[in-house]
Ligand code: ADP
């Protein structure tokens with residue numbers, strides 16, 4: 001039995017989604033680090049405090065010229081992990097309601113992508129949004145149990161390097177690089193919008209502690225790659241996927257949500273002139289997948305008939321989670337250092353283009369609120 005109120009709410013929800021678009025762009029500027037050097041004390045980035053731009057505006061000075069930008073939200077170097085997560089928690093929550101969610105961290109190497117997604121290892125207060133999301137999801141699951149919901153959760157973690165998938169939870173660490181097997185890690189989508197990656201390790205999880213354990217394992221697997229494969233981690237995309245399946249027998253409802261949390265490869269334009277061999281191949285692979293991601297977002301925004309998902313492994317893998325009524329958030333990470341000003345401007349311009357994808361209707365709300373969760377609690 002669908003209650004009228006519920007149906008109405010859903011309709012309203014969809015209307016609001018349409019109005020607001022389902023791509024959000026946040027910007028986060030990390031603090032200046034001692035590694036940035038003494039040359040960097042000159043202020044290149046500032047945050048306007050006018051009523052309109054407060055918490056949303058950012059200004060970059062390059063060659064004496066000021067470039068202003070506006071996003072759904074701008075986090076300053078003082079913003080804590082907690083403050084960032086507060087703005088994202090509703091989006092995370094919606095995966096429990098059966099939505100497909102993608103959250104990307106974009107930016108040059110050293111801009112704070114991994115800090116934002118994972119946090120700094122060993123420091124509890126500094127947990128990033130992957131561990132925070134999982135804690136919230138498992139906490140919510142307990143509360144939803146009281147309303148008759150039973151959830152099953154599965155985790156997979158992979159890395160895409162040079163258009164090759166590497167399973168980070170596989171016991172065989174070098175499975176993808178050693179094997180000449182073309183079918184391995186082949187991506188398939190079924191008619192229900194479910195994605196499978198051949199041979200990829202999928203783990204049933206019952207607590208955020210279990211996921212934390214797996215994240216550690218994945219991090220180790222990544223760092224093995226790092227020393228052996230030339231700082232691979234900044235040249236690869238890290239994709240964390242949580243599949244959520246919920247059943248409520250008394251309400252006769254079934255939901256299937258997906259939460260993808262993605263730490264993208266560094267967006268810096270690697271000099272093409274100096275690149276040869278492996279390095280050139282890497283550069284081309286990163287450029288290809290980052291530009292494919294942009295192409296897909298723009299095609300979706302323009303409601304084009306053909307969306308070029310198949311142009312890269314990353315977009316093909318995420319196809320069911322980009323577009324439709326799925327929800328996407330791009331967190332653009334920026335370094336405040338003077339020496340990074342060119343790359344920072346590049347990242348912000350990219351972000352501004354993504355943000356403009358839904359600018360046609362003026363937005364009233366500044367923070368991301370996707371309506372109250374359908375399975376609201378507490
Ligand atoms: P990326 O993953 O984009 O290459 P990292 O997340 O590794 O960058 O960040 C580079 C350095 O800056 C790390 O030492 C990290 O701990 C630090 N850092 C990044 N963002 C912040 C932040 N918001 N607060 C404090 N330190 C940060």
Ligand code: MG
Pocket residue numbers: 110113114115233234263
């Ligand atoms: Mg990183």
